Amino acid sequence: MRTLQIGHSPDADDLFMYYAIAFGWVNHSNLSFKNSALDIQTLNEKALEGVLDISAISFGVYPLVVLEQSLLRTGVSFGNGYGPKLIKKKGKNLKKNFKVALSGAHTTNAMLFRIAYPEARIIYKNFLEIENAVLNGEVDAGVLIHESILQYDESLEVEREIWEIWQELNQQDLPLPLGGMCIRRSLPLSVAITCEQMLTKAVKVALENKSLLSKMLQERNLIRVDSKKLETYLNLYANEDSITLSQTQLKAINTLFKIGYDHKIYSQILEVEDCLIPLEYEEFRNS
Structure with missing residues (x-):
């Protein structure tokens, strides 16, 4: 065996x-x-x-x-019309160099994020820690993945869907x-x-x-x-x-x-x- x-x-x-x-x-x-x-x-x-x-x-x-x-x-x-979500506190305006938490340097969402936001300051955290990092002000925003996209704190809102970035880049309506x-x-x-x-x-x-x-x-x-x-x-x-x-x-x-x-x-x-x-x-x- x-x-x-x-x-x-x-x-x-x-x-x-x-x-x-x-x-x-x-x-x-x-x-x-x-x-x-x-x-x-x-x-x-x-x-x-x-x-x-x-x-x-x-x-x-x-x-x-x-x-x-x-x-x-x-x-x-x-993802087909959905995927990871860039979230922030409701009403917060993000500067070009906003600080963001991603789930890893080599994830697909991180690659697409870096293309869309080249000036953002990135830190990497375990995906389970990203929502709290946004809530406690450690970062300005974070990209939620896995089951975290289904429900998050009511004080947070979606700034942008990674799906939207993908669609803008691929121009062919392909799944993510x-x-x-x-x-x-x-x-x-x-x-x-x-x-x-x-x-x-x-x-x-x-x-x-x-x-x-x-x-x-x-x-x-x-x-x-x-x-x-x-x-x-x-x-x-x-x-x-x-x-x-x-x-x-x-x-x-x-x-x-x-x-x-x-x-x-x-x-x-x-x-x-x-x-x-x-x-x-x-x-x-x-x-």
């Missing part, structure tokens, strides 16, 4: 898409996973360091790890690529293909058993929101579009990479199709 280290965030969509494996609903005779729940910036940093075999990441960090990591087609989260998964290129290709198949099946099984899985996650105190908010959040970020990348989603990721290159964030333009596990290997192997 080969055991691989897999990292995912503690937010509801990642837990939901993975836990069919943790609960034993999806398994393999020769392969198992040891999972760790870490905040998204820590996961991005571990991907840069090559620590984990498989990891949830921000699409925004992927061009920096392309030589060591392949992208998986499954376990993806996109937020989170995906990557796998170490050093793993045998047959193992990588099996991992992608298992993780894809886990998302399918989760969606087929949504009510039961959601209940089990809540009973074990793995979820930070109540059942109503969980349903809302999963509808946004863990849905049929999370099972495998569509052509529209691939186009959106390519557009994100091109925007990053045009703004000198990345040193090269990537085509996401070249970054995926080559599934034709399995066909050749079995032919």
Whole structure:
């Protein structure tokens, strides 16, 4: 039995898409996973360091790890008319150099934010600490992610949706690529293909058993929101579009990479199709 280290965030969509494996609903005779729940910036940093075999990441960090990591087609989260929110205290006017808290230097929302607000003074905090940093005046504004976008203190208001920035930059009404998964290129290709198949099946099984899985996650105190908010959040970020990348989603990721290159964030333009596990290997192997 080969055991691989897999990292995912503690937010509801990642837990939901993975836990069919943790609960034993999806398994393999020769392969198992040891999972760790870490905040998204820590996961991005571990991907840069090559620590984990498989990891949830921000699409925004992927061009920096392309030589060591392949992208998986499954376990993806996109915003479609929604996404992270730049919030501030109600009535506050933000100066050009306002101080802002972001969830990590390599997140997709941080990349888009820096393009839109080049003069802002950025600090990075765990995403769970951002709302309080705005409330106590440590920062002028903050970008909320994950379940934090569903409800926040009534004294706060949305200054701008990251979705709006994305739409202005892409000009094609594409979904916003937020989170995906990557796998170490050093793993045998047959193992990588099996991992992608298992993780894809886990998302399918989760969606087929949504009510039961959601209940089990809540009973074990793995979820930070109540059942109503969980349903809302999963509808946004863990849905049929999370099972495998569509052509529209691939186009959106390519557009994100091109925007990053045009703004000198990345040193090269990537085509996401070249970054995926080559599934034709399995066909050749079995032919």
